[in-house]
């Protein structure tokens with residue numbers, strides 16, 4: 001029996017599974033045999049940006065990797081393994097990198113906040129801030145500047161995805177694969193496309 005701390009979660013879960021089964025009695029049985037999602041989502045861990053909910057996709061429709069500030073680093077075996085599995089085994093058609101305005105990771109990097117181990121991870125965003133310092137310094141309003149850094153971060157991470165051996169190999173094999181850079185606004189719940197490879 002679950003302890004009292006997680007009681008709500010288990011109750012919600014039971015209700016959720018029951019509702020889905022009521023609508024579609026074979027839903028879980030079908031999914032238990034295979035998954036064939038069309039999309040890989042690489043997003044921020046932020047609790048306000050739940051990938052399936054904001055895209056209205058059901059279990060089985062979205063393969064997901066999330067980390068703080070949706071960063072794709074060429075030495076991150078975790079992220080690269082997700083990407084490789086999604087592209088080569090699941091054969092997803094779209095890789096979506098989704099950042100969001102109001103990203104705590106981007107803000108911490110922008111203000112050079114000292115938060116511990118994570119400072120090393122967020123250093124990648126400080127490198128982007130440095131790379132685009134000319135553009136960013138011209139934006140006088142701090143909120144606007146932070147928003148732009150959130151966008152630049154997604155755009156840079158989308159380029160990183162494109163430069164991985166995994167996406168390069170897919171391109172060489174003429175696989176149908178598109179990479180998209182999206183940004184989500186936590187103020188109105190809306191997604192915006194910033195860039196797309198096709």
Ligand code: CO
Nearest residue numbers: 044046103104
């Ligand atoms: Co974030």
